[in-house]
Amino acid sequence: xxxxxxxxxxxxxxxxxxxxxxxxxxxxxxxxxxxxxxxxxxxxxxxxxxxxxxxxxxxxxxxxxxxxxxxxxxxxxxxxxxxxxxxxxxxxxxxxxxxxxxxxxxxxxxxxxxxxxxxxxxxxxxxxxxxxxxxxxxxxxxxxxxxxxxxxxxxxxxxxxxxxxxxxxxxxxxxxxxxxxxxxxxxxxxxxxxxxxxxxxxxxxxxxxxxxxxxxxxxxxxxxxxxxxxxxxxxxxxxxxxxxxxxxxxxxxxxxxxxxxxxxxxxxxxxxxxxxxxxxxxxxxxxxxxxxxxxxxxxxxxxxxxxxxxxxxxxxxxxxxxxxxxxxxxxxxxxxxxxxxxxxxxxxxxxxxxxxxxxxxxxxxxxxxxxxxxxxxxxxxxxxxxxxxxxxxxxxxxxxxxxxxxxxxxxxxxxxxxxxxxxxxxxxxxxxxxxxxxxxxxxxxxxxxxxxxxxxxxxxxxxxxxxxxxxxxxxxxxxxxxxxxxxxxxxxxxxxxxxxxxxxxxxxxxxxxxxxxxxxxxxxxxxxxxxxxxxxxxxxxxxxxxxxxxxxxxxxxxxxxxxxxxxxxxxxxxxxx
Amino acid sequence: xxxxxxxxxxxxxxxxxxxxxxxxxxxxxxxxxxxxxxxxxxxxxxxxxxxxxxxxxxxxxxxxxxxxxxxxxxxxxxxxxxxxxxxxxxxxxxxxxxxxxxxxxxxxxxxxxxxxxxxxxxxxxxxxxxxxxxxxxxxxxxxxxxxxxxxxxxxxxxxxxxxxxxxxxxxxxxxxxxxxxxxxxxxxxxxxxxxxxxxxxxxxxxxxxxxxxxxxxxxxxxxxxxxxxxxxxxxxxxxxxxxxxxxxxxxxxxxxxxxxxxxxxxxxxxxxxxxxxxxxxxxxxxxxxxxxxxxxxxxxxxxxxxxxxxxxxxxxxxxxxxxxxxxxxxxxxxxxxxxxxx
Numbered sequence: 001x002x003x004x005x006x007x008x009x010x011x012x013x014x015x016x017x018x019x020x021x022x023x024x025x026x027x028x029x030x031x032x033x034x035x036x037x038x039x040x041x042x043x044x045x046x047x048x049x050x051x052x053x054x055x056x057x058x059x060x061x062x063x064x065x066x067x068x069x070x071x072x073x074x075x076x077x078x079x080x081x082x083x084x085x086x087x088x089x090x091x092x093x094x095x096x097x098x099x100x101x102x103x104x105x106x107x108x109x110x111x112x113x114x115x116x117x118x119x120x121x122x123x124x125x126x127x128x129x130x131x132x133x134x135x136x137x138x139x140x141x142x143x144x145x146x147x148x149x150x151x152x153x154x155x156x157x158x159x160x161x162x163x164x165x166x167x168x169x170x171x172x173x174x175x176x177x178x179x180x181x182x183x184x185x186x187x188x189x190x191x192x193x194x195x196x197x198x199x200x201x202x203x204x205x206x207x208x209x210x211x212x213x214x215x216x217x218x219x220x221x222x223x224x225x226x227x228x229x230x231x232x233x234x235x236x237x238x239x240x241x242x243x244x245x246x247x248x249x250x251x252x253x254x255x256x257x258x259x260x261x262x263x264x265x266x267x268x269x270x271x272x273x274x275x276x277x278x279x280x281x282x283x284x285x286x287x288x289x290x291x292x293x294x295x296x297x298x299x300x301x302x303x304x305x306x307x308x309x310x311x312x313x314x315x316x317x318x319x320x321x322x323x324x325x326x327x328x329x330x331x332x333x334x335x336x337x338x339x340x341x342x343x344x345x346x347x348x349x350x351x352x353x354x355x356x357x358x359x360x361x362x363x364x365x366x367x368x369x370x371x372x373x374x375x376x377x378x379x380x381x382x383x384x385x386x387x388x389x390x391x392x393x394x395x396x397x398x399x400x401x402x403x404x405x406x407x408x409x410x411x412x413x414x415x416x417x418x419x420x421x422x423x424x425x426x427x428x429x430x431x432x433x434x435x436x437x438x439x440x441x442x443x444x445x446x447x448x449x450x451x452x453x454x455x456x457x458x459x460x461x462x463x464x465x466x467x468x469x470x471x472x473x474x475x476x477x478x479x480x481x482x483x484x485x486x487x488x489x490x491x492x493x494x495x496x497x498x499x500x501x502x503x504x505x506x507x508x509x510x511x512x513x514x515x516x517x518x519x520x521x522x523x524x525x526x527x528x529x530x531x532x533x534x535x536x537x538x539x540x541x542x543x544x545x546x547x548x549x550x551x552x553x554x555x556x557x558x559x560x561x562x563x564x565x566x567x568x569x570x571x572x573x574x575x576x577x
Numbered sequence: 578x579x580x581x582x583x584x585x586x587x588x589x590x591x592x593x594x595x596x597x598x599x600x601x602x603x604x605x606x607x608x609x610x611x612x613x614x615x616x617x618x619x620x621x622x623x624x625x626x627x628x629x630x631x632x633x634x635x636x637x638x639x640x641x642x643x644x645x646x647x648x649x650x651x652x653x654x655x656x657x658x659x660x661x662x663x664x665x666x667x668x669x670x671x672x673x674x675x676x677x678x679x680x681x682x683x684x685x686x687x688x689x690x691x692x693x694x695x696x697x698x699x700x701x702x703x704x705x706x707x708x709x710x711x712x713x714x715x716x717x718x719x720x721x722x723x724x725x726x727x728x729x730x731x732x733x734x735x736x737x738x739x740x741x742x743x744x745x746x747x748x749x750x751x752x753x754x755x756x757x758x759x760x761x762x763x764x765x766x767x768x769x770x771x772x773x774x775x776x777x778x779x780x781x782x783x784x785x786x787x788x789x790x791x792x793x794x795x796x797x798x799x800x801x802x803x804x805x806x807x808x809x810x811x812x813x814x815x816x817x818x819x820x821x822x823x824x825x826x827x828x829x830x831x832x833x834x835x836x837x838x839x840x841x842x843x844x845x846x847x848x849x850x851x852x853x854x855x856x857x858x859x860x861x862x863x864x865x866x867x868x869x870x871x872x873x874x875x876x877x878x879x880x881x882x883x884x885x886x887x888x889x890x891x892x893x894x895x896x897x898x899x900x901x902x903x904x905x906x907x908x909x910x911x912x913x914x915x916x917x918x919x
Binding site: 466468469471472473474475476477478479482486487490491 | 648653665676723
């Protein structure tokens, strides 16, 4: 009966004992790691390597010296910093009051503000840029009216102003959403206990509310800074080239893939992106408080006074009008015969849509194919990585996760350059085509850049799936595979779908990596098509029509993702755990 | 219905193992409880029996079968999880049928057994509901039905009642006990609630810091605790360190009791608060009341004699004798009720 003797010597430690992992899980982690090494680390390493390699082939800072000696590049650097910083300021001016109204007051327009939080995001900034020229430009609708009535213009769209304006309108939701989340996480008991101890008014705000809301604001602001700093498409479409991203693009595309300056600019851009992220992380270290107690539900909402209601309403309506103006503008442009030097188009036509449907079929089908594949890759890799990270103790899993997440801070342009340079000399079998110019490279670039979204979605889905649900299945006789297919996958579907849609929708309007990697027109996705059409006056109509289609696709996708997420939350909230 | 033998189980890595050389026999058909505070290793031990985690050394037998190296899915051990772990995407019937499907029963047989077990737990009418549509008590029954339907060799229950409100918990534990009797199944029940363990279990193993402190019948554990931990974890006890003198007299400073017995030397004695009676100060050990708490059925006094502070429970009677704070009283202690601890 006694088994003690057999087991006196410790059992040999297997993978399962030490790391709680099966060989399949080890293989999954290795696969994700290899993908990231091949398509993120090596390309970025290549970019950095080239930037630091002198003419003789040894380590050298000579290119950075050249960068500093070139007036145009120095100017471009400061312009990029200025634009990114000013965008954060302008976006804050829009977003902070909105978030405050939402969190602090009972306001009937709350639903409107929530809408404001998504409307700009469904339209890529470079699509909006052209419409914004027509509405706010020197000879746009607003300035023509101002000139007519008051005899002056406001240079909304002149030079860097235009970039700041377009970007702020597009990215302010990042601050709004993050700050709102922070504010709504402040338990009313925190505020009440401060009131109870005698703090009120400014003291209450500066000592309690502001410090507790700061993490959300800083996270949102840092994200805006990085996104704007890295954006290539908006300045290009507004014809602003004296910024870093356009300079890098122009160097690579006009001088050539071997010109080191593009790589130097890339390295500087990565450093600035990572620097901003790091700075915000440092600023927030130890300050990301978990403030929500059980049953807490944000600050107490007060009723707004009559004056407050009017002021808030006017503010919200103005912001909404300005936010919607690129959407309206692009729609008008897509059905306009001629719209130039006029408040409104001269006449209306559906010809642009006819043109688009005649010519742009491949653009749309390419987009669906590329972004669908990219979304699929992201969901699979994201789910695999999330599972390994949360359900095993394999060494290195956190590192792989961090590398995957860091793709957020990698400019699309830089990744594009890196992939191009790394895989340019790799030839495909049979056709002999370069791997870098093969259309699948676009899919990979999209997948790498969007992996963080899918990873976050998969991690969230898996975190909500209590490990005992899997153990119960094993306990009742289901092996690892049956548990995966019957329990884990069905319960993660909602989250994975949301991750897929987010990856898909954001990839559909990605332009910076696309511009670097599209080798021929027949391989181009819709974002590239819009860009090309918009280059010529005659193409603006069809370009706008394509833009409307892109906005519709992204809107539908975003709405679907939202619905799926809501449904999931509904299901989960009725559960016990 | 086999029993369970745990033989010299050690589990965990590093210097402080979660379980340290634990051995235990659960008889067939017995309702057994693992009782201990959080972190005592009781849930870990239960999970090892189910196959979640593998011991660093030692073995587990179910009946005559060594399952130490078997994966969870082939052990035929039923576990009811603390969170119930009902799958939210499946109906009640689907949840219950899952284990039978894994065992390749025919569809008709699965249907028959699912209906039978749902009848058993009184949920036949709710077979098509989703878990989220059930109350806590109903979810608990589904979890139980899902486990019982596979006819496991051992039923493992991990604090199954901790998510229920107090009244339902008392009802469910009686029901659980009756069900276990009816099926004659070997059951192991993990809890940190000594009252629950006393009420439900035939025998209890008290665990603390990864070691078994004592195994025994509930009354035995209460009346003859093996050590300080068991004495204080099961109920309230006055622990006094002192010496047994030759002749069986216990002495600690000016606190002396005749007739305690045992081998002479340093010991610790345990006196339950209800085993001390209070009389007038001229009889028994003189002491002073320092605090008084009225708890309903009893009044709990804190009395001091020298450096010793004792809890004394006096049954409450309407218009009965009470003692004010600072009152001088005499304490009578029945030496036969005293437990001498190791």
